[in-house]
Amino acid sequence: xxAGAGFEQTLTGMTVGIDSRNDIPEGIATLGAFMGYSxxxxxxxxxxxxxxxxxxxxxxxxxxxESGFYLDGVVKLNRFESNVAGKMSSGGAANGSYHxxxxxxxxxxxxxxxxxxxxxTPYASLTGFTADNPEYHLSNGMESKSVDTRxxxxxxxxxxxxxxxxxxxxxxxxxLKAAVRKEFVDDNRVKVNSDGNFVxxxxxxxxxxxxxxxxxxxxxxxxxxxVGYSNGAGMESPWNAVAGVNWSF
Numbered sequence: 001x002x003a004g005a006g007f008e009q010t011l012t013g014m015t016v017g018i019d020s021r022n023d024i025p026e027g028i029a030t031l032g033a034f035m036g037y038s039x040x041x042x043x044x045x046x047x048x049x050x051x052x053x054x055x056x057x058x059x060x061x062x063x064x065x066e067s068g069f070y071l072d073g074v075v076k077l078n079r080f081e082s083n084v085a086g087k088m089s090s091g092g093a094a095n096g097s098y099h100x101x102x103x104x105x106x107x108x109x110x111x112x113x114x115x116x117x118x119x120x121t122p123y124a125s126l127t128g129f130t131a132d133n134p135e136y137h138l139s140n141g142m143e144s145k146s147v148d149t150r151x152x153x154x155x156x157x158x159x160x161x162x163x164x165x166x167x168x169x170x171x172x173x174x175x176l177k178a179a180v181r182k183e184f185v186d187d188n189r190v191k192v193n194s195d196g197n198f199v200x201x202x203x204x205x206x207x208x209x210x211x212x213x214x215x216x217x218x219x220x221x222x223x224x225x226x227v228g229y230s231n232g233a234g235m236e237s238p239w240n241a242v243a244g245v246n247w248s249f
Contacts, residue, residue: 072106124154206230
């Protein structure tokens with residue numbers, strides 16, 4: 001960020017879900033539900049570290065017209081359990097823990113264009129999230145309280161991919177994505193002791209650039225790998241990587 005508060009985050013997790021795909025006139029509709037768990041470890045450049053355990057429950061719906069037009073929606077509830085091991089400017093250490101609850105939603109619409117093995121998908125999406133205001137105390141007596149954390153952003157972008165079928169029957173799809181994201185919320189505040197409010201303002205536009213590959217090993221097993229970079233609105237993510245395996249039955 002502009003303030004120099006750099007950090008490195010490692011996240012692992014698992015999601016289990018169930019859904020139903022139904023043929024409807026001129027398209028396909030999907031309804032589903034899911035639950036998940038993730039663990040995130042954060043290390044700060046200035047010293048100190050923290051972790052977050054997240055438990056989630058949600059549902060989703062999707063509609064795709066035979067023309068390639070689609071509309072997707074997701075709603076998710078979260079329970080966050082956080083631990084902090086901070087390093088003070090004086091060199092001392094302070095520990096603490098707290099929990100909070102969150103609610104998020106995402107809606108996306110776009111159009112899939114196909115030409116042979118090539119696929120181009122321009123899209124637009126809107127995402128919102130809110131979490132309640134935790135109040136916690138560190139072992140050195142410091143107190144912190146935040147107002148409800150909120151985020152609302154829109155994203156406009158496109159994904160380009162190429163489908164390949166290998167000789168062994170496996171399908172591979174490399175892809176590229178570019179998007180512009182605009183965050184609208186600029187007044188997330190935290191009060192530390194009696195020193196007034198600190199404002200976490202990440203509003204503004206940032207560019208998002210990603211590349212990856214998806215592979216279908218069988219009719220029930222697939223995997224994906226992706227890397228990305230984003231920059232803008234006072235924050236840079238020099239790099240991030242994500243990998244996962246999907247098993248359906």
